[in-house]
Amino acid sequence: MAVIGPWCCRRRGQERRGPRSESAACFIMVRSLFTPIDEKLCVSLSLSLSLPAGATLIPVFLPLTVLYLLSVCRSPGASVLQWPPPLPPTAHLLDPVAPVIIAVWVALQGFLYLLPVGKVSEGLVLRDGTKLRYPINGFSALCWSGVLLGLCLWLGMPLGYLFDLIIPLAVCAIATSYLLALYLYIRSFWAPNHALALGGNTGNPLYDFFMGRELNPRIGRFDLKYFCELRPGLIGWVVLNLGMLMKEVELRDSPSLAMLLVNGFQLLYVSDALWNEEAVLTTMDIVHDGFGFMLAFGDLAWVPFTYSLQAMFLVVHPQTLSPLAATGIVLLNGIGYYIFRKSNSQKNQFRRNPTHPSVANLETIATATGKRLLVSGWWGFVRHPNYLGDILMALAWSLPCGVSHLLPYFYLIYFTVLLVHREDRDARQCRAKYGLAWDTYCRRVPYRIIPYVY
Numbered sequence: 001m002a003v004i005g006p007w008c009c010r011r012r013g014q015e016r017r018g019p020r021s022e023s024a025a026c027f028i029m030v031r032s033l034f035t036p037i038d039e040k041l042c043v044s045l046s047l048s049l050s051l052p053a054g055a056t057l058i059p060v061f062l063p064l065t066v067l068y069l070l071s072v073c074r075s076p077g078a079s080v081l082q083w084p085p086p087l088p089p090t091a092h093l094l095d096p097v098a099p100v101i102i103a104v105w106v107a108l109q110g111f112l113y114l115l116p117v118g119k120v121s122e123g124l125v126l127r128d129g130t131k132l133r134y135p136i137n138g139f140s141a142l143c144w145s146g147v148l149l150g151l152c153l154w155l156g157m158p159l160g161y162l163f164d165l166i167i168p169l170a171v172c173a174i175a176t177s178y179l180l181a182l183y184l185y186i187r188s189f190w191a192p193n194h195a196l197a198l199g200g201n202t203g204n205p206l207y208d209f210f211m212g213r214e215l216n217p218r219i220g221r222f223d224l225k226y227f228c229e230l231r232p233g234l235i236g237w238v239v240l241n242l243g244m245l246m247k248e249v250e251l252r253d254s255p256s257l258a259m260l261l262v263n264g265f266q267l268l269y270v271s272d273a274l275w276n277e278e279a280v281l282t283t284m285d286i287v288h289d290g291f292g293f294m295l296a297f298g299d300l301a302w303v304p305f306t307y308s309l310q311a312m313f314l315v316v317h318p319q320t321l322s323p324l325a326a327t328g329i330v331l332l333n334g335i336g337y338y339i340f341r342k343s344n345s346q347k348n349q350f351r352r353n354p355t356h357p358s359v360a361n362l363e364t365i366a367t368a369t370g371k372r373l374l375v376s377g378w379w380g381f382v383r384h385p386n387y388l389g390d391i392l393m394a395l396a397w398s399l400p401c402g403v404s405h406l407l408p409y410f411y412l413i414y415f416t417v418l419l420v421h422r423e424d425r426d427a428r429q430c431r432a433k434y435g436l437a438w439d440t441y442c443r444r445v446p447y448r449i450i451p452y453v454y
């Protein structure tokens with residue numbers, strides 16, 4: 001594999017470095033699960049992933065990773081350290097029912113998105129000075145989806161069948177994300193300049209297809225990126241979890257404590273995301289990132305099919321949890337959730353209204369942009385307390401699966417790599433935005449995610 005330094009490009013007289021994507025970091029991590037880590041290989045990969053070769057490789061490698069993980073998870077050994085088995089025969093990859101389920105699901109979520117319930121919020125100011133409007137009805141979509149699923153169960157629909165159909169469903173979701181990314185790439189050539197994302201317009205077709213050219217692609221008032229980020233994949237994830245629980249009931253008459261914990265924890269996480277839907281409008285993905293293959297695939301295939309691996313693992317590899325272990329795990333999830341929620345809410349509150357009584361007394365430093373940075377409270381503890389809480393929760397989701405296999409810890413490992421990379425990307429953006437004030441903040445709050453460790 002050719003290795004050249006970070007890929008730079010010149011456009012309109014400006015030099016810009018192609019930012020390395022989250023999936024690039026993820027790629028290195030996944031690769032390291034299969035073979036012992038060779039440091040030189042990792043360095044070569046991380047450099048070459050900035051090249052067009054990386055942008056070609058990842059859209060092939062990541063979908064194969066999803067199918068590989070699903071196949072291994074259902075196998076009796078469930079070992080990710082074995083040599084990858086051959087892909088299942090085509091007959092096992094495709095099933096005519098799968099595209100129907102995916103189409104009905106996406107259509108249902110689209111319908112619920114368009115329902116005129118809940119408030120409508122404005123996003124941040126765009127480069128042309130305007131603001132987009134977004135419906136805040138994700139939690140009601142989750143509730144309606146729950147009611148409809150309850151109805152399906154009452155009608156005797158075998159939800160456990162999702163376990164048997166998981167690979168054809170993943171194949172369909174992957175195909176959908178490819179088609180969506182292709183559509184997004186083509187339509188971006190009709191978008192005005194100010195509607196393009198800064199990171200995905202290098203002129204290199206593969207890289208731009210991967211990162212996404214357009215920032216907020218919309219069909220009428222239907223915002224494709226915002227919809228995909230929170231609806232079909234995220235809600236689909238908890239539906240797949242429920243399918244795994246029902247499969248366990250089919251096989252063993254009742255759900256195990258481990259399965260109930262995994263389902264409960266992840267339902268809490270998804271409900272929280274949709275309850276606080278408005279906060280998503282200020283995340284990097286919505287504000288900075290173009291909508292291309294990375295996010296389309298991440299939202300529609302990666303999230304539902306790899307985030308539900310723990311529940312799937314428990315169907316084939318049942319675990320017994322002692323009440324003491326279960327209490328410890330519930331406590332760990334509770335602590336993680338508390339840190340995650342409190343820190344995210346504190347920053348949101350501060351950014352929306354710095355004079356609000358809950359944040360008005362916190363110590364801050366001024367920046368040249370007029371915005372202030374928090375240096376006390378959660379954001380004075382570490383630079384990304386929300387990531388710390390998220391990582392603790394990820395650990396709590398894996399522990400019910402025991403410690404005999406690495407596979408249920410895939411999410412924890414992938415997620416830690418993703419967040420470390422994300423923290424680095426955010427730090428570079430903040431350094432560029434806030435200059436010296438950011439350096440002062442970093443001196444005042446020396447640890448990035450884990451106090452006294454990192």
Ligand SMILES: NC(=O)C1=CN([C@@H]2O[C@H](COP(=O)(O)OP(=O)(O)OC[C@H]3O[C@@H](n4cnc5c(N)ncnc54)[C@H](OP(=O)(O)O)[C@@H]3O)[C@@H](O)[C@H]2O)C=CC1
Nearest residue numbers: 283284344347351372373374375379386387390422426430
């Ligand atoms: N489950 C999953 O797969 C994933 C979950 N997440 C979660 O999403 C959540 C959002 O994460 P993300 O969008 O990455 O980033 P953050 O919510 O951490 O936002 C980072 C931004 O916060 C602002 N900021 C940073 N430091 C301060 C400070 N001291 N005072 C005030 N503002 C500050 C800056 O923006 P500005 O100054 O411009 O306001 C910075 O760019 C996290 O909880 C994360 O764990 C993220 C990715 C994947």
Ligand SMILES: CC(C)CCC[C@@H](C)[C@H]1CC=C2C3=C(CC[C@@]21C)[C@@]1(C)CC[C@H](O)C(C)(C)[C@@H]1CC3
Nearest residue numbers: 022023026229273280283285294297298299302303
């Ligand atoms: C395909 C690659 C390997 C990686 C793609 C990354 C995406 C899967 C993630 C990027 C940011 C995300 C967020 C969430 C889900 C995962 C992706 C899409 C999020 C919706 C999860 C729930 C949280 O509460 C959140 C804060 C709303 C998250 C926002 C970022």
